[in-house]
Amino acid sequence: MKSYQVKLLTVLISAILLPPAASAAKLSVEQRLELLEQALASNQKELAETKAAFVAYKEQVRQQHTTVAARPQPAADPQLQPAANRQVLVGNLANASSPVPGTEPPAAQPVTLKQISQYVKEDIGFSYSGYLRSGWATGNHGSPQSYAIGSLGRFGNEHSGWFDLLLTQRVYNQDGKSAHAVVKLDGNVGQQYSAGWFGDNQGNENILQFSDIYLTTRGFLPFAPEADFWVGKHVLPIYEIQMLDWKSIRTDAGAGVGIENMDLGAAQMDISLTREDLDVYNRDLSTKTQMNTNSLDLRFHDIPLWQGGTLALMGKYAMANKSDDQKQNEHNNSYYTLKDAWMASATVRQQLSHNGFNEFTLQGANNSFASSFSNYSAASPSMGNNGYYYGDHTNGMAIRALSQGEVWLSDRIIMANALVYSRGEDIYSYDSGAHSDFESLRTVIRPAWVWDNYNQTGMELGWFSQTNKTQSGTRLKESAYKTTLYHALKVDTSILNSRPEIRFYTTWIHQLDNALSDYRFTDNKDDQFTVGVQAEVWW
Template identity: 50%
Template sequence: MPCYYLKTRIALGVLSACISYSTMAAPLSVEQRLALLEKKLIENEKELQVTRSELQQYKLNSAAEAVKTPVSKNDYVLVQQQASPTVGNPSEVKNSAMTLDELGKYIKDDIGFNYSGYFRSGWATTPRGGPKSWAIGSLGRLGNEHSGWFDLTLSQRVYNNNGKTAKAVVTLDGNVGQRNNDGWFNDGGDDLLKFSDMYLTTTGFIPNLPDTNLWVGRHALQQYELQMLDWKAHKENSASGVGVENLPVGSGKLDVALNRQDLENCARNANGSANCSQTDDVNTNSIDFNYHDIPLWDNASLTFRGRYNQANKTNDNKRNERDNDFFDVKDAWLATTILRQNFERGAFNEFAVQVANNSIAAGFMNISDANPDFGRGKRYYGDQDGGTAFRLISQGEAYLLPNVIMANTLVYSQGNNLYDYNTLAGTDFHSIRAVVRPSYIWSEYNQTGIELAYFEQVNKADNNSYHESGYKTTLFHTFKVGTSLLNSRPEIRFYSTYLKVLDSEIDHWTFNDGKKDQLSFGVQAEVWW
């Protein structure tokens, strides 16, 4: 209802009251005239209220029509505002529209809260009992992991003013066992729980560096993961520390962190093996850096990563080491170079070269995982004597045909004079891991494919050679969102996997009933948000 109509009705009401008053003024007393005028004003007030209600309904109907007006293929106008005419041109009217997605982002940014996470879970069986995972870090994850992992991250902005922000972040990690029904975290089963992140991060507080983050708490710099093998090729400590991220240096960005990592040094047996029922606490610290996003040619970038771990020993620690009661905790370092090339449709390939020494290098020869850890979980063990190792890595995915995509991971590793828990000190090794996963794309939501994997490792110690090798074949069909094998989720996988142990002289592995092979069937869901 236009505003002029409302004003006209009000004016007519007042005029009517005045005419009636003038007409009856002569024969009526003052009291009668006032009563009549009051009656007319009450009637006009009621009519005005009705008019206001009609006007409000008109505005609501107009807003409803605006919501129904499509803005794009998937978004709809939620709020449409009409601004006042500009000073320069009174006839000019500005219209602005906000989509549902934009409103959601606005609300999230306004309250400063974000919730993200990841989990995988599923069911599997074999003709001979429950399934077992073997050499996931060498043969790959698909059809070969039977645990349920999750990450839950909560972040809340606690300050935002004058270009300065502060945000609290907490990440909860856990493993939910797939074997037992209704398990609890404290019942001694497969269920595990930890806080991998609990820190405060700020932006804009460092003078002249408005986009650099300063954080304090329990946190780790960004990890470099081999997704198909489920281990971190370059792994920083998730421990109490302090760091800066996105520090502009030259053409790239630099992240630096100082972390604390205390370890339980295991007692040393006479033959050089570990007795971790007796431990000696040792304080260690590490410095990590990540120089990333260095542009090269078109769609290519370079990254340099490094880490140095150093023990901070007490006099008691040093005496225990001199007496050979406990292992000598040696400093260790890790260096990594990564070249990434992006292609069309989100395809990519990464080439990495890594070099490490002492206990970090010893992690290169782990069969189930090859994380470059300074310790083994919370423990340290092994006679390290300056041994070194290197590895070459290639991973990525490519569209071989418009409807055929293939993911791949290839790792070659070699090391000398390292400590292995099975073959002990002075171990030399070399290994190769190869996994390929071609898949036919039926649609954006359906794929069928096969994963083929093979690995072989040889450890040499005391003039003996120990061989470990095997292969895996997994047939699968997935219901998913997006065509990428590595970068699109959620995904539901139906699979059948055959695992075969060819040699097992290092870890002496067998499946159920002492068998060297396993056929399994299962379904698994994986999602991140």
């Protein structure tokens, strides 16, 4: 069979190599055989040269492998190491395939797969990152319900399937200047039904939004070439109280312009101007008008204080840009009056041993920002309530003190914590109305026994109490406590900063007072027992 293929190949090559004149002329059998013999001899010569070059190349590769094998090897089995840390031999294949007589082959260089992966990402300029959480749970009275996550804590108390998807593409990188296009999608995928279609129908828990769509650049600002200058739908970095799932500092924004990480020597500065329009309601809540508002954020961060301690300062001012009709509506008292608002914040972050940390924050605000402080659950600062503005907001103020972090209590015990104290006077509360006073305390601790890098067993204990005093003097109280026992399969030991993580848990929530929410669990119960498993990961 091989002989037949060689003969056929020889005939075809001969047909190609023969000049047209020779092909057209009538040749004798002897002449044709002579031509075929000449073509065959030429092919055999080329095949011999190629075989010799290939044998020389194999010998060079063998010598390289012999040299590497003779080097001292670590005691650990490389096959047991993570794939990203294993080393591969990368040589100059162009030179190896065409060796220069009398020269040594180039030495192979050890490169990790992680380095190769990073090189490919940097070369194409594209990255894809994200976050998700999802899980199964059931309750002792039917479907499990979430209650006051922002006060009692997250473990065993969140039953949604949230996700973030971040796409970044480098579009320019030359002469010290770069530009990246960024698109971020986030939303929720329902955990209750098999269908997960996105849409606007009432009661659909499947939601999706473009939370970011902007261009960010570096090197284009002559006065701050190291800073990130961005334009589009984006906000300055948020500060999240992770165990309570809300943000102490954030901006609800449409589009804007900003500069981040401007080097001031002793500090870094961020500044942004963003749009965040609100739907302002009339007095009977029957109609609304879109009112343009803009927010100016100014931050100074990474200010050194002492060993392991840094300070961050933030100021924010939100202002309305009203049309003549909107001013008239407020003047005749047919619509609620949207008032400008400010918020100020100071945060001290202290690094602790074993990569632990703690953050202490003091905040003050007025008008609608103060109103958001009074929310007994989610308390992220905002000009409106889920994009809507209503109520007679007064010039009262609110303050709060926050602490969050994690600390190693021993070689095997780690504990995360979140503590928030808030109070306000003469503010508008979405729960108790205008001219309300409030005071609240919420605390969550999560101690865990660390078995190894992949296993933890712990509990999350949460308790909160809030009392609002209405304009008439009536006191309304909301309070509850939660106990969650869990075992986590995870990567690394940090409670707050290491993922992925899979948690098997059982949770009991007991509601003590509900004068603000008027909430009850299924079957009008004041408590709930649930069991479940949840996965959380970012990448």
